Amino acid sequence: MKSLDLALRKTLIVYGICGTLLAFGVELWTPYRMISVLGWLMIPALALATEFLPVRISRNGLRITFSLPFVAGMAVATGATGALLVDLLVTLAAALYLRSKQEKGVKSYWILLNLSVCLISASLAGFVFHFATNSGSGHTTLGALAFTITYAVANFLLVCNADATMSLGRFKERVHSTAAIAAQGMLLYCLAAVAVAILVSKELYLFLPLMLLPLVVLRRVLKLKALLFEQYYESVTALTLMLQRAHPYTHGHLERVSRISEEVALRLGLSGPRARLVREASVLHDIGKIAVDEAILDKPARLTDEEFTHVKRHSVLGAQILAPVEALREVVPWIRHHHERPDGTGYPDGLSDVEIPIESKIIAVVDAFDAMTGGDAPSDRRPYREPMTVDQALQELDRCSGTQFDARVVQAFRYVLGSGVV
Amino acid sequence: MIGRETWDVLIALALTTVAMLYYGRIYLPKKIDDRTRESLKAFSTAVELRFPVREGLSNRVVALSRELGKREGLAGKQLKDLEMAGRLRDIGLCAIPYRLVNDKPMVEWTDGDYAIYERHPEVGAAMLELVPSLSHLAGIVRTHHVNFDGSSGPFFPSKDSLPIEARLLKIVSDYVWFERTQGALLARENLRDGAGVAYDPEYVYTFLSMLTSSRVTNSAAPVTA
Numbered sequence: 001m002k003s004l005d006l007a008l009r010k011t012l013i014v015y016g017i018c019g020t021l022l023a024f025g026v027e028l029w030t031p032y033r034m035i036s037v038l039g040w041l042m043i044p045a046l047a048l049a050t051e052f053l054p055v056r057i058s059r060n061g062l063r064i065t066f067s068l069p070f071v072a073g074m075a076v077a078t079g080a081t082g083a084l085l086v087d088l089l090v091t092l093a094a095a096l097y098l099r100s101k102q103e104k105g106v107k108s109y110w111i112l113l114n115l116s117v118c119l120i121s122a123s124l125a126g127f128v129f130h131f132a133t134n135s136g137s138g139h140t141t142l143g144a145l146a147f148t149i150t151y152a153v154a155n156f157l158l159v160c161n162a163d164a165t166m167s168l169g170r171f172k173e174r175v176h177s178t179a180a181i182a183a184q185g186m187l188l189y190c191l192a193a194v195a196v197a198i199l200v201s202k203e204l205y206l207f208l209p210l211m212l213l214p215l216v217v218l219r220r221v222l223k224l225k226a227l228l229f230e231q232y233y234e235s236v237t238a239l240t241l242m243l244q245r246a247h248p249y250t251h252g253h254l255e256r257v258s259r260i261s262e263e264v265a266l267r268l269g270l271s272g273p274r275a276r277l278v279r280e281a282s283v284l285h286d287i288g289k290i291a292v293d294e295a296i297l298d299k300p301a302r303l304t305d306e307e308f309t310h311v312k313r314h315s316v317l318g319a320q321i322l323a324p325v326e327a328l329r330e331v332v333p334w335i336r337h338h339h340e341r342p343d344g345t346g347y348p349d350g351l352s353d354v355e356i357p358i359e360s361k362i363i364a365v366v367d368a369f370d371a372m373t374g375g376d377a378p379s380d381r382r383p384y385r386e387p388m389t390v391d392q393a394l395q396e397l398d399r400c401s402g403t404q405f406d407a408r409v410v411q412a413f414r415y416v417l418g419s420g421v422v
Numbered sequence: 423m424i425g426r427e428t429w430d431v432l433i434a435l436a437l438t439t440v441a442m443l444y445y446g447r448i449y450l451p452k453k454i455d456d457r458t459r460e461s462l463k464a465f466s467t468a469v470e471l472r473f474p475v476r477e478g479l480s481n482r483v484v485a486l487s488r489e490l491g492k493r494e495g496l497a498g499k500q501l502k503d504l505e506m507a508g509r510l511r512d513i514g515l516c517a518i519p520y521r522l523v524n525d526k527p528m529v530e531w532t533d534g535d536y537a538i539y540e541r542h543p544e545v546g547a548a549m550l551e552l553v554p555s556l557s558h559l560a561g562i563v564r565t566h567h568v569n570f571d572g573s574s575g576p577f578f579p580s581k582d583s584l585p586i587e588a589r590l591l592k593i594v595s596d597y598v599w600f601e602r603t604q605g606a607l608l609a610r611e612n613l614r615d616g617a618g619v620a621y622d623p624e625y626v627y628t629f630l631s632m633l634t635s636s637r638v639t640n641s642a643a644p645v646t647a
Contacts, residue, residue, distance in 0.1 A: 187438060195431050198428050224446055227454060234553050235464070238465065
């Protein structure tokens, strides 16, 4: 927890200083234009209204708000300084309101972080807007578009970075998962911003509230997309819960080792999303053991042939359990074949080296390593089989590489384990 | 006052909004529904592979409880919850010893065996409570074997607190089990005997009349072992 606090404080300080400097820059460089009172009332009011309609897109409290089109409108109307001011005030108001409503959860450092993120992205967008409109002889459409895109990209990257720091995840992973939710809305968002900018530049302030309509629609779409992702991860969790109930052992070790499997997949040149899927597959690979007699799995002695045949069913059964889940469709064959061997003596199908999916080979190595170094399953702690040290386990993997394990995968596994990435 | 460029942007905005409206109102809800169904199916498949006597029971329970729910005027979210609970009702069985169900005939079960077996609604509910998007079904799963008149188990809540979904599910899941083990005729007989005791009489009669109407037997044909 200590290191988390430190990392967070560092992020906060860096963000704060950058934000303040940039904001002063905007203040000095960009001009301010006067507009009518109606405009000054209408635009901030609408920005405030949208700020109170956030969508929470992940369980750790990451939220998206939709004030950007109106902030961009403010930039068109008064220049970058006005936009910066409105954005800052609106964000502060919403954050304070949220804090007063829910007693716990919203801490002051979170508000400060939000404000500095706002400062940086609004100032950057302000600069871009300034140059875009001056060189393009006051082209409002182009200016608003430039403002919106700069702001959105800057905000997105800053928030992902802060989020990755806070939850100790990886930056790239955050960018991927958040972009997958938000990307489709960007077109509508940009169009709304341009429409607001045009209405503002023609001083048609009374038509502005109409622009709330697309934003409300967009909000619902993002909410459902976030739900879709959440559901996917929750069903994976629920399946592992079932396995734990059938065979009471903690999944902690497997969880840790599955992170290694993701790194191994990346090392072997698989794409990011696919490596992520390998990670989930290696958490789920033994799901078929739900349908295996736990008395045999926990038996403190060597298995008879008959018992071994019974246990061997688990890879086929696992594939059968996951078969109806569309989101895991690719994973099903990997799980079916995770006990195949390159020398062709594996089960269930006795595939040859080239027929076995690389993902299955990764899972096989990770699974074996987990078992040898004393995974938490009782079956891994049989009296006749003491847990090995990491070095011993690696030697064993080397000894079996080429026959039981794929040589390349074992090499990549060694590399990842030695590099200390995980 | 409003130029051509403005109209272009406004029309593009309107069109995109309509497209997104379709996406958010029709496409995504359907997709979420489908995905939910699929993953719940994985749970019931897991239980049915563990205990092959139960193979196909879940599909039948879901089809019948959906029909019964409709006849009792359930709709929308409540009907969906009933269907989901029908799928999930027995996930607690994964914690019941493999050999008890698979190798020991039920006539030989001791009181202790029954006590172990009857923990499955509680185990299933405890599991669901750990999964945020399914936790609202925990109450139904926990009480889906509770007798209507309060004559079962120590954890019985009061009659009024028994959710309607749990009362419906009790009837359907018992019927499907009796149908598998004793045949349809005796299964109906058992339900009639239990009306007012184990089952809410009102729903039992709806269910019995539903079973004898040809439409239902066609749409949800029994799966024989």
